[in-house]
Amino acid sequence: MKSVRFFLIVFLLQPALASFAQEEPVKDEKQPSLEQAADDSKFNNGINFMSLKRYDKALEEFIEYLEIYYDGSHRSEVYARIAGIYFDRQNYLKAISFYKGLYEEFSNTEDGIGGYYNMGICYVKMGYNDTAMDVFNYILQEYPASSYAAKAQVQMDLLKIFIQ
Secondary structure, three states: OHHHHHHHHHHHHHHHHHHHHHOOOOOOOOOOOHHHHHHHHHHHHHHHHHHOOOHHHHHHHHHHHHHHOOOOOOHHHHHHHHHHHHHHOOOHHHHHHHHHHHHHHOOOOHHHHHHHHHHHHHHHHHOOHHHHHHHHHHHHHHOOOOHHHHHHHHHHHHHHHHHO
């Protein structure tokens, strides 16, 4: 009798159990995807190395990030951080190349315009004042509403004073 009840219960529950097993797992929208988690992890590795003042390791992580995550959510910040490390090391040519990458990829954002502005600062540091003036003038002409337009104007005014 007990075995008959058991088989009857199993028989009645079988469709419910089958549909339960076939349902796709519910995704928690608050939890990041595996791709986003990997993106964040790679970026955070670079940040952690920077906080430890291990800039060579940070550069390795950030450059790998740019190579791996073509549409990564931290790309603009990674470009800026790489360029900043090179700028601090007074390697202005390398800084320019990463600021240029930032501008080319994000030209219609404040980050991109900031990269272009920082290219101008690098040119000033290297003594290429005419090239720097061209960069700052371009910002004034193309992005007058940007927060970098006023900064570019200040840099141009300062360069005019120093050139005279």
